[in-house]
Amino acid sequence: MSAVSSDLLILNQWHNASIQEHIDRVINDLLVSFPCAEQLSADQRRGIIARYTTVLEGNFIYWMTGAYLSVRSEEARSIILGNLREEVRDCHPGMLRKFAMAAHAVPTDSDALGVYQNLSKVRLFIGRLSPIPILVMMTFFEGFIQRFMAYLAEVAERQGSAEQEYTEVHGVCDVAHTQELFRALEAEMMLACEPVENLFEGVDLLQTLIRNIGDASIGKIRSQAEN
Numbered sequence: 001m002s003a004v005s006s007d008l009l010i011l012n013q014w015h016n017a018s019i020q021e022h023i024d025r026v027i028n029d030l031l032v033s034f035p036c037a038e039q040l041s042a043d044q045r046r047g048i049i050a051r052y053t054t055v056l057e058g059n060f061i062y063w064m065t066g067a068y069l070s071v072r073s074e075e076a077r078s079i080i081l082g083n084l085r086e087e088v089r090d091c092h093p094g095m096l097r098k099f100a101m102a103a104h105a106v107p108t109d110s111d112a113l114g115v116y117q118n119l120s121k122v123r124l125f126i127g128r129l130s131p132i133p134i135l136v137m138m139t140f141f142e143g144f145i146q147r148f149m150a151y152l153a154e155v156a157e158r159q160g161s162a163e164q165e166y167t168e169v170h171g172v173c174d175v176a177h178t179q180e181l182f183r184a185l186e187a188e189m190m191l192a193c194e195p196v197e198n199l200f201e202g203v204d205l206l207q208t209l210i211r212n213i214g215d216a217s218i219g220k221i222r223s224q225a226e227n
Contacts, residue, residue, distance in 0.1 A: 020182060022200065023140045026207055027147060034214045037154040045155045047114075049105035051213040052152065054112050055119060057093045057100075063141075066126035067134045072191050076135070076184035083177055095166045102163030103156040118209040125202050131188050137202025139181040144210065146175050 037045070061084065068080040086092075100106055126134060149171035153164055 019136060019139075019185070019199070023136075023143060023203065026140065026203060027144045030144060030207060030210055030214070031147060031151070033211060034151060037151065037158055040155065040158070042159065045159050046103070046105040047111065048155055048213060049100055049103050049152070049159070050107040050111040051115050053096055053100040053105065054107040054115055055209060055213060057096050057107075059119065059123070060141075061087050061093070063122070063126050063134075064138060066129060067131070067138050070129035070131040070134050071184070071188050072131065073184070073187040075187035076131075079180045079184040083180070086173070090169075092166075092169075095169065099156065099161070099163055099166035103159040103161040105156075105159065115209060115212050118205070118212045122202070122205050122209055125205055130196075132185065132192060132196045133199055133202050135181060135185045135188055136199060137206055139178060139185060140203045141206055142178040142181055145170055146178060 034048075035044075040048070064080060064084055064087065068077060068084065071077055071080065097106075125137075149167040153167040153171075156163070156167070
């Protein structure tokens with residue numbers, strides 16, 4: 001390895017560590033922003049599960065596919081393709097739908113309208129196919145989902161649900177997914193020829209959407225969707 005390549009690798013590893021620290025802070029802030037499960041009414045519990053389902057069920061594979069289409073490194077492609085295979089092979093959208101049904105939280109038109117604006121912003125961001133910002137966003141999202149599963153499981157239990165396959169699977173598999181996506185990010189950064197602007201743009205957009213999911217005030221969310 002040349003001196004230039006070695007210096008670039010060290011720089012990218014430093015950036016990766018800095019990115020991970022930022023992501024961890026954002027995840028921590030999001031988790032503490034959610035109201036305690038025992039303080040939620042049945043309607044509020046249903047709303048959180050339904051809005052989460054609305055966002056994940058029909059969009060996660062699309063977002064990860066956007067990541068696959070955008071990256072240039074073979075390592076990143078291989079990692080993302082493995083993630084997509086697992087999503088499709090094990091029918092994760094169907095797993096989530098079963099989870100929502102058992103918790104009496106099948107999404108309605110109101111739930112879809114409640115997240116529509118912020119969800120559209122994330123979709124448009126993915127459509128730009130900017131590899132590094134998308135990888136940063138997806139790494140953040142996998143990390144958040146893994147740590148959010150205990151809370152989501154408790155909310156469902158308080159809804160009378162005994163269906164925990166979705167939360168149990170993602171509480172485990174997304175640990176490895178997060179680590180793998182950090183490796184994909186490092187591989188992709190090695191190919192970057194210039195500094196990336198708005199590195200955390202996708203994280204910021206997705207953070208806003210997640211806060212939208214966690215807003216237990218259903219009336220407030222509806223009013224935001226109507227504006």
